[in-house]
């Protein structure tokens with residue numbers, strides 16, 4: 001059953017050079033309990049896509065399209081209704097927990113806040129639930145740490161606290177935006193394992209945002225590759241990684257270090273740099289960096305075209321592969 005359905009989501013932001021689209025016609029579905037990874041280079045619109053699901057866009061932003069959660073269009077909700085969605089239905093965890101935790105409040109109090117707000121828990125009941133959550137996310141010695149301030153915890157422990165807060169209202173969807181990039185590799189693995197385990201245990205859906213293909217390939221069943229604000233390829237994780245179709249996805253994959261690669265060999269990178277929003281090509285946003293680009297790529301936005309069961313890509317050259 002489809003829980004979240006995003007259709008033709010376009011987000012324009014105020015930039016120094018006027019309004020420019022940071023998200024361009026993004027569509028995807030998330031099944032109840034499903035897992036989706038959004039992957040792409042810095043600046044491709046991953047966070048803006050995520051923030052628009054929660055009505056947390058920067059001032060002056062304009063979002064169009066539809067974001068349906070169980071049949072309610074989130075883009076049409078007012079702030080009060082969005083408040084109910086945040087935390088309760090969709091909970092978000094961010095890259096750097098220090099920016100989301102309040103430095104002057106003890107962590108126990110911060111986790112208790114959504115419990116009070118959304119579940120009406122207070123006093124001993126709230127404390128008990130906070131301890132249960134801290135225990136569940138693997139924070140060592142919760143009874144002592146419940147009184148700690150964020151700066152008294154390590155980065156990994158702070159991320160566990162964020163996850164505990166996210167879990168507190170049993171959300172239908174966990175939205176994790178680069179949840180591990182600020183952590184060292186061992187801790188990264190532990191936090192991802194925790195997220196995967198919680199998703200499996202609770203049956204909540206997961207949208208995991210990362211620029212790391214390795215993280216994505218191990219954690220989710222479906223993948224969307226974004227470039228220049230658009231999804232350029234999407235599919236089930238198995239099918240997509242078995243046969244990357246879009247030149248951008250191929251470039252992204254070639255840029256990943258792999259075990260067994262010749263030591264000292266240069267990693268392939270995608271030629272050129274990500275243009276500013278206002279300078280993105282008008283049709284296929286990847287045209288100016290793509291070795292296969294031809295005039296049609298500048299003229300017509302390529303449509304998402306099925307490439308096989310559970311796998312589609314938006315590339316004019318892919319469409320033409322069959323009859324070339």
Ligand SMILES: Nc1ncnc2c1ncn2[C@@H]1O[C@H](COP(=O)(O)OP(=O)(O)OP(=O)(O)O)[C@@H](O)[C@H]1O
Nearest residue numbers: 013014022041042043044045046047048049058277
């Ligand atoms: N508040 C803002 N005002 C204007 N432009 C913004 C704002 N926030 C983001 N942008 C621009 O929107 C585009 C998409 O940004 P977004 O943060 O979604 O990228 P991202 O894919 O999450 O990148 P990263 O991997 O670095 O987190 C970028 O070009 C960025 O510069």
Ligand SMILES: [Mg+2]
Nearest residue numbers: 046047048177
């Ligand atoms: Mg981001």
